[in-house]
Each structure stands twice: as structure tokens, then as C-alpha cells.
Amino acid sequence: MTEPDDRPAFAGTVTAVARVTPHMVRVVIGEVHSLDGQGLDAAQHPDEFFGLWVPGPDALPLKRYYTVRERRPETGELVVDLLLHGHGPATEWAARAAVGDTVLFEAPRGHYAPPADTTRILLCGDATALPAIGRILDERALTGAGGPPVTVVIALDDPTDRQELTVRPGDDVRWCAPGDLVAETRRLSADDPDAYVWFSGEASDMRTVRTTLRRERRIPPHRWMTMGYWRRDSERWIARFEAAGPGLRDAIEEVFSSEADDEEQTDRFEDLLAEKGLL
Ligand SMILES: Cc1cc2nc3c(=O)[nH]c(=O)nc-3n(C[C@H](O)[C@H](O)[C@H](O)COP(=O)(O)OP(=O)(O)OC[C@H]3O[C@@H](n4cnc5c(N)ncnc54)[C@H](O)[C@@H]3O)c2cc1C
8 A cells, every 4th residue: 555655766667578477577677766865775685675656546656565576786677576466556557567667666675584593494475475585596596505495385376377496406396276375384384493484475374374483383583574465355455444443543553653573563463453353
């Protein structure tokens, strides 16, 4: 959703469009320039993402989040892979994106940060997580040998959307059906409690994984990162959220402006949603 005080920080132009797999469109953004004077800092996290403004109904721009699949320092270009998932302003824009289109976006930020003593890295998610997982593996390859092995679990609706990933001996890549993603993540993370777990995908799936890691197994937060990348039937959820009244929004704002750490804030946020049947 676009917040009223949101402002794009950068503008760019689409310099290439390609179909990576049947449901994944690759858009290359070049000729990037700052709108507010800030620079496009070097990437801190390989799962970096930004808000991208796309035309919504009535041509009003709406913000949607996308991963920077690749940075091309030699040309200053950024590469974004967008899933064609059905209906929605971003997927519809991706389906018709063309060289010369103007795009507006935020400064990228990310979360991926495995601790130094990690014995294995688990990268789990659905098709929307594939760009971040691909980037994490590509960046690891650039750092040379060393580091823990990686297990990848990716759920796809359509197996023809599988992509070649940059793996090493000792890594393990598993493709599964969307309905198996959560169980597979829970099982693999239980097998290796010292693993760093990175999970991104549908919001309820993410909540189940987060609940397992944080509330049931009490694994310290530096050993995992979970993020909801999209929400099933989001129109219905947003309508129910709005129907819960301004009190819920105020309570959420209070939580996120509190002194509690990020995960405590998220715990309280989840509790508020659960009270309203919105989890
Ligand atoms: C940090 C972050 C990084 C992300 N990176 C990527 C990325 O690199 N590539 C990418 O493709 N997506 C990525 N996403 C997910 C993407 O932002 C969402 O899928 C987004 O909702 C798409 O917007 P839309 O305008 O197409 O659809 P919306 O207007 O948001 O939704 C329209 C309808 O489509 C449904 N819907 C939305 N997304 C999906 C989906 N993936 N599958 C099935 N139904 C869906 C909704 O429930 C709703 O019914 C990322 C999300 C986050 C938070």
C-alpha cells in the first residue's frame, strides 16, 4: 500500500524487457537519477528490495515491493524480476512493460544477514522469493569459496518456472508444490537448529514459519529472517482490516513507534491482528 508521505527517491527508464520463464518478466532499469539528492548506495544485503511505483486504477501510481535481482555497476542498471501471478497493478504493468517506460522507486534496503557461526543456510520461499534467492546465491559465488552450504526450497505453481541457480557441491536445491513449502521449511530447520533460515513468501505461510521459529522453538532472531512478500486474497483482507476501525491502525502505529526491538514489535503486531481474526 502507498502511505501518504511516501516519495520515490529515484527515477529510471526501462532499458530492456525479457521473459525469463513463462511467468517471470525481467525488467532492466537504467538511466537512474536521484530525485532527492541521495545516492544509490552500494548494496548492504543481497535480498535488497525497493518500493516501485506502478500505474494503478485511474493511472494513480501505487507502490509495490520488488527485489533487486542484479546490480550492474558498469552501466548503473538495476534488474528486477516480476512474477506474472494473475491480476494486480504490478503484474499487469510487468506484462506490458516496454523499453522507454519511466519508473520511480525507493532506495533499496534488505535483511539477509547470516551470523558467522552458521553451519548451513536455508533459503526458502515461493516464486516471489526466487529473485532474492538467485541474487543471494550469485553474490555468494562472487565472494569465492568458503562459507556454509546452502539448502534451497522453492515452491512453484508451475514447474516450468524453475530457474538455474548458482550452486556449489554440498548445496541442495529442492523444488516443491506451494502446499508443501511450510512443512518442508519446518522439517529442514528442525534437522539443523544452527542453520540460518531465510523465508519469504505468502503472509500466512510466513506467519506459520515465524511462529515455529520464534514462539515454539525460541530460536534467537539473528538466526532467521521471515518476511511476508504478498497476501492471498489481499482485497478481502484489506476490507476486513479497514472494517476493524481506526483503533486497530492506531494500536499498530503505537507498537511500531515503541522502544521494543523489531521482533517484539512484530509479536505485538501479530497479537493485535490475531485479536481481530486477521492473522
Ligand atoms: C520485500 C519484498 C520483495 C518482493 N520481491 C518480489 C520480486 O522480486 N518479484 C515478484 O514477483 N514479487 C516480489 N514481491 C511480491 C510482490 O510485491 C507482490 O506479489 C505484490 O502484491 C504484487 O503486486 P500486484 O500489484 O501485482 O498485486 P496486488 O494488487 O498486490 O494484488 C492483487 C491480487 O493478486 C494477489 N497476489 C498478489 N501477489 C500474488 C502472488 N505472488 N501470487 C498469487 N497471487 C498474488 C492478491 O492476493 C490480490 O488478490 C516482493 C514483496 C516484498 C514485500
